[in-house]
Amino acid sequence: MDMEPAARLLPWTGPDGKPCYLLTDKSGGYVSRVADQIESVQLGMGTALLGHAEALLDDPRADTFQLRFLSARLTEALRDAVRVAESRGARLPEPDTARRPDPDGPSRHGAAGR
8 A cells, every 4th residue: 555645735834935845644643733723723714804804895984004904814814715725625536537427428429429
């Protein structure tokens, strides 16, 4: 059984702003669990920020400073969410091509071929 380590994109960057990766097997470990917890916090904060954004955008008294601050926080939350999606997507198993339906499908040759 081949247990080649996979590179996991972590939910934080290094001091230079570059992505951080963890080489780990499928069983994970301490750093993987910390990364999972941080991803959960990041997604929760993004959800809460969306609620705040909706309220602020509905407020006709919202000023330029508030809207710029909101834009900056939404940008951060979106960056975090994209990183989480990329990390989780990279860890999904490859689809089983033997079970995939034919992209041309049986209907392509069905009625037209009769």
